Amino acid sequence: MSQNSLFWFRRDLRLHDNRGLEAALNSGRPVIPLFIIDTGITDDLERDDARITFIFNILREISGKLTNAGSSLRILKGNPADLFDYIIDKWSVAEIFVNEDYEPYSLERDSVVKGVAAQKGVSFSSFRDHVIFSPGDILKKDGKPYTVYTPYSKVWLAEYQRSAIEGRNNTGDVTSVGMTPTADYLSRFAKGGEPCRCDSESHGFKTSQLIVEPYDLGDKLLLEYEQKRDLPWVRGTSMIGPHLRFGTVSIREVAARAAGMSLVFLKELAWREFFIQILFHFPHVVTDSFRPHFDRIEWLNDGLLFERWCNGTTGYPIVDAGMRQLNQTGFMHNRVRMITASFLSKHLLTDWRWGEAWFASHLLDYELSSNNGNWQWAAGTGCDASPWFRVFNPTLQQKKFDAHLRYVTEWVPEYGTTRYPDQVVDHSMARERAILAYKAIMHKT
Ligand SMILES: Cc1cc2nc3c(=O)[nH]c(=O)nc-3n(C[C@H](O)[C@H](O)[C@H](O)COP(=O)(O)OP(=O)(O)OC[C@H]3O[C@@H](n4cnc5c(N)ncnc54)[C@H](O)[C@@H]3O)c2cc1C
Incomplete structure (x- = not known):
């Protein structure tokens, strides 16, 4: 045979x-x-x-x-x-x-x-x-992995330019033209075999009503990316997450598109690979804090408050808008992911792993490395994390990034009416409480 x-x-x-x-x-x-x-x-x-x-x-x-x-x-x-x-x-x-x-x-x-x-x-x-650089490609001079993003990204960008010049990260092989494989290329697959059953029902699943949107890497999006990417009410980001996750697009194509248009976008791709290499070199982060002493934080872990966070009824409009966007569409804007994650871990003093798991089951672009890395960043327990004493003020964040309440009113239609709930915690009290909880373990350490 x-x-x-x-x-x-x-x-x-x-x-x-x-x-x-x-x-x-x-x-x-x-x-x-x-x-x-x-x-x-x-x-x-x-x-x-x-x-x-x-x-x-x-x-x-x-x-x-x-x-x-x-x-x-x-x-x-x-x-x-x-x-x-x-x-x-x-x-x-x-x-x-x-x-x-x-x-x-x-x-x-x-x-x-x-x-x-x-x-x-x-x-x-x-x-x-599925990466421009694998976890072992970019290491510090002493051969150890980077745990801080900025120096990692500098080397990543320099190496990317070098590899692109040398053709190592170029797209398109000789056997395919753009998105359409040539006949010669396709002729190399084994002939015959039963036509496959490519519907989810045949394999015991049900078709979801949620859809993954096509991504946008057009000139306009990339050229305006730096200016618009932080505004949740604008279509200012590419929506390419699920496509990168499942490889329906080549990372080399994406990076090459971004390279001439938006350095800020290219740096986001470096964030993705930064967290991929963190997970590879420090697999303990799957279950534990990157910095183990943070696992001694005495979380409040109040189930009812967690439920209010999950279903978007905390009384903080930008947090609620984000959670409802996630629950209804499988997507949440990056700025709002930071706000909601900070709110859960700091304001509600809830173990970041609870929120990480909720995101994991709801995000269409769920990626263990990015989700874990960003949750630990927001909770202040990770590598290169936002400092533990920085507590996002959701009201100020809303004023800055959704001043005219366009995002809030899209996802929280009852905002401003008597049907909208009171705040689950007072910001100043919650901030103080979080800082004390974090400080307590810093002292023990
Ligand atoms: C708490 C939290 C959880 C997150 N969970 C995930 C996750 O499970 N999967 C995921 O892909 N991203 C995650 N992110 C990062 C970021 O929010 C998403 O990548 C981004 O919102 C996806 O939308 P986009 O494709 O339109 O992004 P764009 O802004 O268009 O960015 C393009 C791509 O760059 C990469 N990227 C951008 N920002 C980041 C980042 N901070 N970290 C890592 N990669 C980044 C992603 O691959 C993204 O698709 C998380 C962020 C936070 C704060």
Whole structure:
């Protein structure tokens, strides 16, 4: 039987400018394209999770292109290690190709699959794809990881310019033209196979009514980004988060678009990679504070107050608007994410992990590294965190970033009426209380 290469799609759901896929297609063997519904991840999600619906919509597009080329996308469900044990033999796989994934769960999973493959004499090759620089690429002179963003970003930007000049981070390979893979490229996929069932219902899920919006990387958005990105009532940001998360866009394309237009936008991409490398080098942050002494804070953890925060009825309009935007759309503006996160951890003195989990289950662009990093930043417990004694004043933030209440009235229509609730805490009292709680552990340390 002829031998095949296998490409396993994960956070790289596209046929163009995909490093691991290109390597598979250049292997000289027919390539079997595979997507696995990893039950280790999906078992914890709601059946109508909008991110699953988004994934199936993309898989349907990919599958259509492959079917037109006489091939087919395979979709399997289960534990990847068990599945590989079976499919390596069944599909006569000689080499498995993937793109690197730096999350602790994925590293563990890949190491197990690699072991299964090795036992069968099959190689497992992985490629850097969803980042400009992988966690080991940018280190301090002493070889240790950066824990402060500013020096990291300076090196990131300098290295980005250098790599772009050398062509290492350029987009588009010789086998694809823009977004449309060429016929020659598509002809290298293995022929035949059953057309895949690319609807979420066939795999035990329900279609969500929430949709992931298309992203905007147009000239206007990028040129005005610096000026508008902090205003929650304007469409001033790209909405590219879910697309980067699931790889429907190539990070190299995104960075190249931003490079000539908006340095501030490019620096946001560096923030993303800063937190990816923090999670990789300091995996304890998944459960603990980056700086362990902050785990001694005596949180209030009042369940009823947490509920008021979750459903956007704290009596602080900008906080409530943000939470309602999140609950209704799966998106919250970055400035408001900072305000709501600070409010929960400081004003309500609630463990940042509670808020992190709420965001994780609701954000369409949820990314463990960015969510965890930013929550710890807001709570003052993380690397390069906002200082523990800085407590955002939600009223001043609202005046500064939503002076005419456009954002607030969009999401909190009853604001200004008797139906709008009183404030759950007094700002000055809550601020003092938070500072005392943080100070207490600083003294103990
Ligand atoms: C408490 C909190 C939780 C967050 N959780 C997430 C999360 O789960 N997933 C996520 O992608 N971002 C998260 N962010 C960062 C940021 O809010 C979102 O990336 C951004 O709002 C997404 O909208 P956009 O794509 O329109 O962003 P744009 O402003 O258009 O930025 C473009 C891209 O740059 C990256 N980026 C921008 N700001 C940041 C940042 N502060 N940290 C890391 N990357 C950044 C993202 O990939 C983003 O999509 C969080 C921020 C806070 C304060």
